[in-house]
Amino acid sequence: MSSWLRFAPIFLLLLIVAAMLWRLANPPDTTVHSQMIGKPVPQFALAAAVPGVAGLSSAQLADGKPKLIHFFASWCVPCIGEAPVLDQLKKQGVQIDGIAIRDRPDELAQFLARNGDPFDRIGSDPESKTQLAFGSSGVPETFLVDGRGVIRLQHIGAIEPGEVPAITAAVEQAR
Amino acid sequence: MIAKPKHQRLVLVAIALVAMLAAVLLAMWGLRDRAAYFYTPADVVAGKAQPGQSIRLGGMVQKGSVQRLADGVTVRFVLTDGAAKVPVVFRGIVPDLFREGSGAIAEGSLESGGTFDATNILAKHDERYMPPQMGNQAAEHQTAKTVDR
Amino acid sequence: MIAETGLAALWLAASLSLLQLVLGFVPAISKSGSGPIRAVAVLQGVLTLFSFAMLLLVFATTDLSVSLVAENSHSAKPWLYKIAGTWGNHEGSMLLWVTVLGVSGAALAIFSRRLEERTFIAALAAQGALALGFFIFLLFASNPFARLNPPAFEGRGLNPILQDPGLAFHPPTLYLGYVGLSVAFSLAVGALITGKVDRELARAMRPWVLGAWIFLTLGITAGSYWAYYDLGWGGWWFWDPVENASLMPWLAATALLHSLNVLAARDSLRAWTVMLAMIAFSMSMVGTFLVRSGVLTSVHAFAVDPKRGVFLLILLAFYVGAALLLFALRSGKLSEGPEFELLSREAALVGNNLLLSVILGVVFIGTLYPLFVEALTGAKLSVGAPYFNAVVGPIALALMALITIGPLLNWRQDSGERLKRLAIPALLGVTAFVVLLIAVPQDGLLAKLGFGFAVALFPASLLPLLGRKLRRTPLTTYAMVLAHFGVATAVAGMSISSLTTSETLIAAKPGEIVSVGRWSIRFDSIRPVVGPNWTALEATLYATRGGAIETLKPQARFYTDPPTETTQSAILTTLNGQLYTVVGQQVGDRWQLRLWWKPMVTLIWLGGFLIAIGGALALIGRAWRGWRRGSVR
Numbered sequence: 001m002s003s004w005l006r007f008a009p010i011f012l013l014l015l016i017v018a019a020m021l022w023r024l025a026n027p028p029d030t031t032v033h034s035q036m037i038g039k040p041v042p043q044f045a046l047a048a049a050v051p052g053v054a055g056l057s058s059a060q061l062a063d064g065k066p067k068l069i070h071f072f073a074s075w076c077v078p079c080i081g082e083a084p085v086l087d088q089l090k091k092q093g094v095q096i097d098g099i100a101i102r103d104r105p106d107e108l109a110q111f112l113a114r115n116g117d118p119f120d121r122i123g124s125d126p127e128s129k130t131q132l133a134f135g136s137s138g139v140p141e142t143f144l145v146d147g148r149g150v151i152r153l154q155h156i157g158a159i160e161p162g163e164v165p166a167i168t169a170a171v172e173q174a175r
Numbered sequence: 176m177i178a179k180p181k182h183q184r185l186v187l188v189a190i191a192l193v194a195m196l197a198a199v200l201l202a203m204w205g206l207r208d209r210a211a212y213f214y215t216p217a218d219v220v221a222g223k224a225q226p227g228q229s230i231r232l233g234g235m236v237q238k239g240s241v242q243r244l245a246d247g248v249t250v251r252f253v254l255t256d257g258a259a260k261v262p263v264v265f266r267g268i269v270p271d272l273f274r275e276g277s278g279a280i281a282e283g284s285l286e287s288g289g290t291f292d293a294t295n296i297l298a299k300h301d302e303r304y305m306p307p308q309m310g311n312q313a314a315e316h317q318t319a320k321t322v323d324r
Numbered sequence: 325m326i327a328e329t330g331l332a333a334l335w336l337a338a339s340l341s342l343l344q345l346v347l348g349f350v351p352a353i354s355k356s357g358s359g360p361i362r363a364v365a366v367l368q369g370v371l372t373l374f375s376f377a378m379l380l381l382v383f384a385t386t387d388l389s390v391s392l393v394a395e396n397s398h399s400a401k402p403w404l405y406k407i408a409g410t411w412g413n414h415e416g417s418m419l420l421w422v423t424v425l426g427v428s429g430a431a432l433a434i435f436s437r438r439l440e441e442r443t444f445i446a447a448l449a450a451q452g453a454l455a456l457g458f459f460i461f462l463l464f465a466s467n468p469f470a471r472l473n474p475p476a477f478e479g480r481g482l483n484p485i486l487q488d489p490g491l492a493f494h495p496p497t498l499y500l501g502y503v504g505l506s507v508a509f510s511l512a513v514g515a516l517i518t519g520k521v522d523r524e525l526a527r528a529m530r531p532w533v534l535g536a537w538i539f540l541t542l543g544i545t546a547g548s549y550w551a552y553y554d555l556g557w558g559g560w561w562f563w564d565p566v567e568n569a570s571l572m573p574w575l576a577a578t579a580l581l582h583s584l585n586v587l588a589a590r591d592s593l594r595a596w597t598v599m600l601a602m603i604a605f606s607m608s609m610v611g612t613f614l615v616r617s618g619v620l621t622s623v624h625a626f627a628v629d630p631k632r633g634v635f636l637l638i639l640l641a642f643y644v645g646a647a648l649l650l651f652a653l654r655s656g657k658l659s660e661g662p663e664f665e666l667l668s669r670e671a672a673l674v675g676n677n678l679l680l681s682v683i684l685g686v687v688f689i690g691t692l693y694p695l696f697v698e699a700l701t702g703a704k705l706s707v708g709a710p711y712f713n714a715v716v717g718p719i720a721l722a723l724m725a726l727i728t729i730g731p732l733l734n735w736r737q738d739s740g741e742r743l744k745r746l747a748i749p750a751l752l753g754v755t756a757f758v759v760l761l762i763a764v765p766q767d768g769l770l771a772k773l774g775f776g777f778a779v780a781l782f783p784a785s786l787l788p789l790l791g792r793k794l795r796r797t798p799l800t801t802y803a804m805v806l807a808h809f810g811v812a813t814a815v816a817g818m819s820i821s822s823l824t825t826s827e828t829l830i831a832a833k834p835g836e837i838v839s840v841g842r843w844s845i846r847f848d849s850i851r852p853v854v855g856p857n858w859t860a861l862e863a864t865l866y867a868t869r870g871g872a873i874e875t876l877k878p879q880a881r882f883y884t885d886p887p888t889e890t891t892q893s894a895i896l897t898t899l900n901g902q903l904y905t906v907v908g909q910q911v912g913d914r915w916q917l918r919l920w921w922k923p924m925v926t927l928i929w930l931g932g933f934l935i936a937i938g939g940a941l942a943l944i945g946r947a948w949r950g951w952r953r954g955s956v957r
Contacts, residue, residue, distance in 0.1 A: 005188070006652040010645060016692065017641045022699045023619045024630045024637065035217045035258030102276075127238045128276045135257020137235050137278055183663045187596070187674065194678040198685030205686070205715035206693055206707065213704035231706060247831020247911040267829060268908035268916050271889035 034135025034143075034154045041069075041149050042133035046123025049100040050108050056097050056123030062149030066174035067095040068167075069143040070119070071131055073103045074111035076139040082158035083115035089164060090118040094171050098122040101131050101139060142167075146174035211282065219285065220259040226285045232261060232293075233280040241275055254281065254291070265293040272298035327390050330378025331469040334419075337371035337426060338459035340364055341452045344429075348449020351442055358441050361448050362433040368455065369430025376423040379468055383410040386479065392416060392468050394476035400857050401479075401487070408492030414616055414632075415468035417495055421612065422458050424503035429455060432507050432532070439511075439528040440520055447507075447514030454506055457639045465635050487857075490550040498543035502573055502608035504536030508580065509605035512598045513647060516654045521598055526588035529601065531943060533584060537577045538939040544570055545932030556891035556906045558827075558920050560928060563712040565620040568691045569611030572684055576604035579680040582673050590735055592661030592670055596677060599655075602647045607684075609640045619695065665737040672730035679723045686715045717770040724777040724815065727808050728784040745787050746780075753780025760823065768823045775819035781812035799945030807938025814931025821901075821925040831914040841921030842869045843903060845876075850907070850915055858883045860892070863907040863915065867896060878907045901925060 036042070045057040061067070070086065072079045090096055098119040100108055103126070112119075125131055134143060135154070144153035144167075152174050159167065213231045214224045224230050234254035241252040249266045252275075263281050273279055273296060281293035347361040379392075383406055388394045396413040397406055411417040429451040436444060462468070511529045515521045547570065552560040561567065580600040586593045614620050617633025664670040690707045697703055728749070732742045757776030764772070785808035788801060828840040832847045839845065848864040860881040867874050876894035883890070896903040901923035908916030 005192075006655065010648045010652065013641065013645055013648060017637060019692070019696055019699050020613075020617075020619055020637050021634070023695050024617060024633045026699075027618060027630060028698075033256075035215070035256050039258075129238060132235055132237060132255055132257060132276070184660055187593075190674065190678060191596075194682050195685065198682045199689070201682070201715050201719075202686045202689040202693075205711045206690070209711040209714060210693065210697075210705045210707045211710075213706070229710065243911055247914050248829050248908075248916055268891075268906065268918055 033156075034151070036133075036135040036151050037154060039151060041145055041151055042130070044123070044130045044133065046099065046125055046130060049098075049103065049122040049124035050105055050112065053117075053119065054121045056099060056121045058149070060121070061097075061145050062147070064147040065095060066144065066146045066152075066171050067097055067120075068171070069134070069145055070096055070098045071101060071125075071134070071136050071139050071141045071143075072098060073101050073139050074107040075103070078158040079111075079140045080115055082140055083118075085159045085161055085164060086118040087116050088161070089159075089167065092164075092168050094168060095120055099125050099130060101125045101128050144170055144174060213280075215256045216254055216259040216261045217256055219261050219291070224285050226287050229282070229284055231280050231282050232263070232291055233278070234261070236273070236275050236277055236279050238275045254279065261291050262289070263291040263293050265296055267296075269296055270298045274298070326378050326381050327387070327469040327471065330375045330382070331467070333371045333375040333378065334459070334463060334469075337368050337375065338456065338463060340368040340371065341426075341455040341459055344368060344452025345449050345456055348445055348452065351445050358445050358448070361445055365433035365448050365451065366430045368452070369426040369428075369433075372423045372426030372455075376419055379416060379419055380407060380410050382469075383407060383416075388477070388479060389472055389475035391470045391472040393479060394472050395480050398479040398857075402856055404489065404492060405487050411495045411499075414629075415462075415466045417499075418458075418462055418466050418616075419468045420496065420499055421503055422455065422462055424499050425451075425455050425458060425506055428504055428507050428532075429510075432510070436528055439524060440518070443511075443514045443518045443520050443525065445514075446517045447510045450510035450513040451506065454510065454643065457643065461632075461635055461639060465632050488550065488554055490546055491554070494543060494547050494550060497539050497546065498570060501536045501538075501540030501543050501577075502570075502605075502611065504532060504539060505573060505577060505601075505605040505608050507532040508536070508577075508601040509647070512601035513650060516598060516650050519654065519657050521587075521594040521658050523588055523591050526584045526597065530581075530584045530588060531946060533577060533581050533601075533604075534939055534943045534946075537574070537581055538936050538943070540570070540574045540577060541932060541936040541939065544574055545929050545936070548932075549929050553893055553895055554890075556893045558825075558893075558904055558906075558918075558922070560925075563690075563707075563709050565691050566611075566615050568687050569607075569614045572687060573604055573607040573611060575680050575684040575687070576600055576607050579677045579684075580604050582676050586670055586673050590662060590664070590670060592664065593674070593677075594658045594661060595651075595655045596674075598658075599651060600677070602644075602651065603684075606640075606644045606647065609643060613637060613640050614691075620691070662736070664735070667733065667738045667740055669730060669733040669735050669738070672726055672733055675726050676723065676730065679719055679726065683716055683719050683723075686719075687712065690715070713770070717774075720815075721770075721773055721777055724774075724781055724811070727811060728777070728781050731785075731788045731804060731808065742787075745790065746784060749780040749782075749784040749787075752783065753777060755779075764823050771819040771822045774815050775823075778812045778816035778819060781815075782809065785809040785812060799948060800942050803938045803941035803945055805938075806941060807935045810931045810934030810936075810938055812931070813927050813934055814929075817924050817927025817929075817931060821922045821928070824923045825925075826921045828917070828919045831911045831916050833914050838917065838919065840903070840919040841923075843867050843919075843921055844869065845905075845919060847915070847917060853879070855881075861907070863905075863917070865894070865905055865917075867903055867905075874903075876903070876905045878905045880907055880909070897926060 041058050041061050043058045046055050048055040068089070086096060096118050098121070100122055103124070108122075123130070134151070136143070138156070140158050142155040142159060143151055146152050153170055155167070208228070211229045211231050212224075213233060216232070216234045218224060219232060232254060234256045237253040237255045237260065241250060243250055248268070249264065250269060251262065251264050253260050253262055265281065277298065280297040281291060282295040282297070283291060283293040286292050344361060344364045347364060350360075382390050383393055383397060384403070386393060386397055386399050386406060392413060392415050397409045401409065411420045429448065432451065433448060508529050511525060511532070515525045547567070548560045551562070552558070580597065583593050583597040583600050587597045613633070613636045617636060618630060619633060690711050693707050694705055697705055728746065729743065732745065753776045756779035757772055760772040760775055785805055788805055789797060826841040828838055830838055832838055834847055834849050837844060837846045845865050845867045848866055850861055850863045853860050853862045858881050860879040862877050862879045865876040865878070867876060874896050876896055878894040879892040881890050881892050882888075891906050891908070894905045901921060902925050904920040904922060906918040908918060
């Protein structure tokens with residue numbers, strides 16, 4: 001038997017191992033990514049979610065200043081861990097507006113009291129209509145909207161402390 | 176016809192190679208139109224999916240879109256990814272995790288009229304999604320990695 | 325304390341496996357016999373078993389200070405499932421894996437007597453090497469005995485879908501199969517090193533492969549039946565990546581089993597047999613990797629951890645790579661076996677091996693194809709039943725033809741005389757096929773052909789007994805007959821049920837009568853019921869087809885910890901099929917009901933069971949023969 005033939009199974013093994021290594025490094029992405037990036041924000045006008053804090057509408061987003069739109073809820077567990085990161089962003093001068101999905105005012109108020117309130121405005125989205133219009137599929141998710149009201153970035157899941165510099169840089173670029 | 180020993184080994188090796196080749200060719204033939212590609216609603220609306228072809232369509236079940244038909248077992252709903260919507264029809268018992276506003280994957284094919292005819296629905300179990308009813312129980316379960324269904 | 329004892333035993337066993345590996349090099353240096361390495365292998369097995377016993381104890385007593393118990397058990401769980409919970413998670417099942425590996429090595433050390441000594445030592449050393457790698461994985465990346473401080477107040481409960489008696493025994497049965505094949509691997513490696521691939525090797529390897537194969541057959545059959553009745557979809561095989569991962573070693577082991585018979589009887593097919601022995605256990609390792617690494621998504625998959633995946637991948641690559649390298653370097657030294665004709669039993673068995681390998685190949689390709697495509701093009705796709713059925717089906721039919729003809733051929737050279745006896749079975753088969761073509765006009769050519777082949781195989785499998793003195797016929801011949809008869813049974817069941825199943829999907833009000841097939845079913849009522857850790861809505865159905873009225877109670881069940889909903893089907897088994905009922909959601913004042921009448925479906929699992937019994941008869945037959953001859957096998 002020629003040596004090429006006898007060593008062929010080993011080459012095949014190497015190919016398969018390479019494919020497996022690739023997959024381990026790039027886990028299957030089962031999240032739904034928004035198709036709205038690069039497009040203007042969908043039209044919406046949301047009532048105040050918490051008494052004392054203004055609601056949010058799409059018209060307010062094209063005021064020349066980039067901002068983060070943060071989808072969250074009082075029942076969203078990872079949002080609790082993310083709160084200090086949002087505070088940090090706010091301290092660095094990033095403007096953050098919130099959209100609370102499927103929530104109740106009293107529970108929201110409790111959540112904000114316990115975890116801090118980095119939001120300028122919070123809109124109430126009781127049926128996730130605005131959330132879906134943004135192309136968001138879960139909480140927490142954060143969208144970067146530039147001064148002209150165009151969606152520039154989608155961040156799925158809680159923002160890690162290590163990602164703060166990248167986000168502030170992106171906000172700067174969006175001016 | 177008794178093959179000589181040297182020939183016999185050669186014949187056996189040749190047969191082994193033919194078998195391997197046959198396996199690969201057979202697999203390629205089978206995969207050509209029996210592998211189901213995954214599309215998003217935006218892909219479908221843009222015309223990337225062929226009608227009649229077996230595919231998987233993934234997206235969010237649009238709130239308010241779920242309609243139960245009179246026979247009690249057929250359901251119509253809309254799958255969306257924010258940019259586009261595809262109407263879906265499914266006849267069967269929907270999985271327990273199937274909810275409006277939640278993720279789902281429909282297996283089936285696109286009809287010429289633009290509706291997706293689903294033969295199977297897979298509802299996504301999303302750890303990030305804790306419906307309000309869970310209340311504080313959610314905290315206990317937050318790090319539990321349950322089996323992905 | 326118990327946990328620490330278990331962990332200590334594990335460390336000791338790991339060190340012993342290293343010693344076992346090192347002792348394999350001793351014959352190259354000195355002339356001492358196999359005594360020391362045998363003792364080490366036995367001790368290693370005993371210690372590993374002890375460690376597993378400690379884990380069992382910790383689960384049985386719901387010791388919540390052990391992290392694994394806190395994450396996977398619950399004090400309210402019935403005791404059977406507490407015990408089964410030991411292996412219902414990654415770390416525990418990995419320990420079970422390693423335990424079977426160690427105990428197999430110990431058994432090999434104790435029971436193998438006729439094998440040439442240097443080959444035997446090399447094989448035990450190989451087994452030690454296998455164990456060492458997995459011990460390292462267990463101790464450094466999957467410690468089952470890790471403590472939780474402070475102890476948990478309550479456990480997080482096993483997934484309720486796994487709380488089932490059939491499923492409780494499914495992993496141990498399968499692992500005895502998968503990991504039992506490690507002995508074949510080690511023996512093959514040992515024989516390649518010493519160059520002694522011969523009849524002795526075949527006879528030494530055969531009982532191990534038989535034993536492992538019997539458990540694999542039972543495990544796969546049981547797993548299929550579990551999926552059938554528990555998932556509520558009425559299907560019994562989904563070509564799920566993890567199901568495929570259990571099928572691939574079985575295919576290799578079946579080919580190996582038949583190849584071993586050729587090697588033992590005729591001293592032929594040496595390279596093939598050794599290669600198959602290595603592939604079979606390699607497939608077991610690939611299966612373990614696929615299930616635990618998150619590389620393929622599946623209902624079966626354990627919690628995903630890429631770091632563990634990388635570790636297992638490295639182990640796998642190392643072991644399989646080393647084995648393939650050894651084969652590449654040493655197989656040239658294996659001498660030719662005696663020649664045989666095209667019409668001979670050897671040739672039929674070569675054909676058998678080939679077809680099984682082709683099936684293994686296409687299943688392997690189909691399972692990994694989505695991964696390759698995504699890596700190369702980014703496109704996501706899935707490969708399911710349409711591919712597998714279309715590709716495996718025709719090859720399986722060809723295989724059935726071989727099963728029909730092969731046993732009737734003589735070794736080396738056959739005149740074809742005995743093949744004339746196949747005239748009647750062939751006629752019966754063709755008749756059955758034609759009858760189905762007429763009776764079932766719609767699609768399903770593959771199933772109709774399958775039934776035709778099965779009908780021919782039923783009498784054909786008995787033909788080897790024709791003209792023999794039945795009391796003088798060796799048990800191994802009966803074993804072959806039964807196993808092949810089992811194949812016909814299973815295929816007949818698959819064909820008939822796929823062609824003639826009736827289904828009714830309807831939303832009905834209590835009091836209504838629905839029908840499926842020739843059954844008339846009255847949906848009497850639906851009411852809440854309570855179980856040990858669940859609540860459910862139970863429907864009461866009264867079914868009849870002209871005779872006695874049977875009661876069926878399907879449920880929609882809700883578990884509390886973790887919160888999950890499942891459907892519990894209610895199945896009525898009759899002589900000619902099963903009535904399968906499922907209750908769905910409430911729609912207004914109606915309830916969704918899904919009912920199937922599946923004729924002959926039980927033949928599928930009966931067939932699998934018969935195949936396993938055939939294997940057991942072969943094992944007993946050989947042991948009996950060995951005992952009578954005075955030597956052990």
